[in-house]
Amino acid sequence: MKVFTTEDLKLLRQIAYGFKRGNALRTEALLSKADSMSLNVCLTDDGFMATTRDRLIVAFHVGEMRFSLFDPNAEAGPIWLPIAAMPPDNAERVLSYLLRPDRLQEALGDFDEGFALMLDRHGVGYARRWYWVQVTKLAARGLFDAACKAAKIWGGFGPD
Amino acid sequence: MTQDTLGALEFQLLAVLLEQPRDAYGITIMQRVEDRTGKARSLAAIYATLDRLQRKGLVTSSWGEPTAERGGRRKRYYEIEGAGKEAVERVRQATQPFGLTSVVRVGA
Numbered sequence: 312m313k314v315f316t317t318e319d320l321k322l323l324r325q326i327a328y329g330f331k332r333g334n335a336l337r338t339e340a341l342l343s344k345a346d347s348m349s350l351n352v353c354l355t356d357d358g359f360m361a362t363t364r365d366r367l368i369v370a371f372h373v374g375e376m377r378f379s380l381f382d383p384n385a386e387a388g389p390i391w392l393p394i395a396a397m398p399p400d401n402a403e404r405v406l407s408y409l410l411r412p413d414r415l416q417e418a419l420g421d422f423d424e425g426f427a428l429m430l431d432r433h434g435v436g437y438a439r440r441w442y443w444v445q446v447t448k449l450a451a452r453g454l455f456d457a458a459c460k461a462a463k464i465w466g467g468f469g470p471d
Numbered sequence: 472m473t474q475d476t477l478g479a480l481e482f483q484l485l486a487v488l489l490e491q492p493r494d495a496y497g498i499t500i501m502q503r504v505e506d507r508t509g510k511a512r513s514l515a516a517i518y519a520t521l522d523r524l525q526r527k528g529l530v531t532s533s534w535g536e537p538t539a540e541r542g543g544r545r546k547r548y549y550e551i552e553g554a555g556k557e558a559v560e561r562v563r564q565a566t567q568p569f570g571l572t573s574v575v576r577v578g579a
Contacts, residue, residue: 316543413547414518420544421497421514427540428498448515 317423319350320369320380321400323361327371327378330358396435398426402446409453418449477562480520483508485529485559488551496535496546521549529555 322345329338345352345361352361358373369380370389378397379389402422406415422445429438477485487503488495495503497514500521505511524530535546551559 317540318543416544417497417547418514418518420538420541420546421501423541423544425498425501425514428502445514448513449518452515452519 317398319345319348319361320397322348323350323352323369323371324378324394324397324400326352327358327373327376327394330371330373331376393435395439396430398423399439399442402442405446405450406453409450409457422446477558478520480504480512480516481524482559482562484517484520484524485551485555488530488549489556489559492550495549500549524555527554528552529558 322341326338326341326345329341342352350361352359355370357375358371360368360370362368369378371378371394372391376394377391378394379391381389403415403419406418410418422442425445426438426442429441433441483504484500487500487507491503497517501512501514501517504517521530521532525532529552530549531552532547532549535548537543537545
C-alpha cells in the first residue's frame with residue numbers, strides 16, 4: 312500500500328508552484344508524473360488534493376501557499392502549514408555534482424529526517440536555516456575534496 | 472592525523488557508538504554528540520570523521536532498508552569494531568588524570 316513519501320510531497324509542492332505561477336505546460340507535465348507515481352490528484356476550489364489508498368490526503372491551498380496532510384476519518388480537523396514547512400528540494404541538484412552517489416543518498420535522507428526534527432523542535436524558519444547550513448557545509452567539503460583530488464592528480468599536492 | 476591518534480570528534484563518535492550502538496546513523500549520531508558535548512556539529516563534519524574512522528579500521532558501516540520519511544532513501548548504520556573499542560579505552564586511560572579527550576596517542 313502506498314503512503315506519501317517526501318518525494319511525493321516535493322512533487323506536489325512543485326505542482327502547487329506550477330499552479331501559482333500559471334505555468335500550464337509545466338503543471339501538466341508534473342500532473343502526468345504524479346499519475347505515473349500512483350498519486351490521485353484532483354482540483355478543488357482553492358487548489359488541489361492528492362490521495363493515496365491508505366486514506367491519507369494532502370490538500371494544497373494554492374492562493375495562500377499552505378498545505379495539510381490529514382486523515383479524513385480522524386476527529387481532529389486538518390492542520391494547515393505553510394509550504395515552507397516542507398523540506399527544500401534543490402539540494403539534490405547542488406550536491407549531486409560534488410558527492411559520491413552513496414554519500415548523496417545517505418546525506419539527503421539524513422537532511423530530510425533532520426528537517427522534520429528541527430521543524431518539530433524549533434519551527435519552520437529554524438528548520439530551513441538548519442537544512443541550508445548543512446547543505447552548504449557538505450557542499451564546501453565536497454568541493455574541497457574534489458580540489459584535493461585534482462591537485463593530487465595534476466601536481467602531486469594534497470593530503471594523503 | 473596519523474593512524475594511531477584520535478582527534479576530539481573521532482573520540483566522541485567512537486564513544487557514542489560504544490555507548491549507544493543501536494540505530495546509529497548520520498542524524499542520530501549528530502544528535503547524540505550534541506547531547507553529550509553540548510556543541511552542535513554539522514553532518515559534513517560527522518561524515519568526514521566517520522570516513523576517517525572507517526579508513527583506520529575502527530568503524531564499519533552497513534546499509535539499512537529505504538524508508539518513506541527519508542524519501543525512499545536508505546540509512547547507513549555505523550558500528551564500532553574491536554579496534555575502536557580498544558582505542559576508546561586507551562584514550563580514557565591516558566586522559567583520565569587530566570580530564571582531556573583531545574588529540575592523544577593511542578597506539579601500543
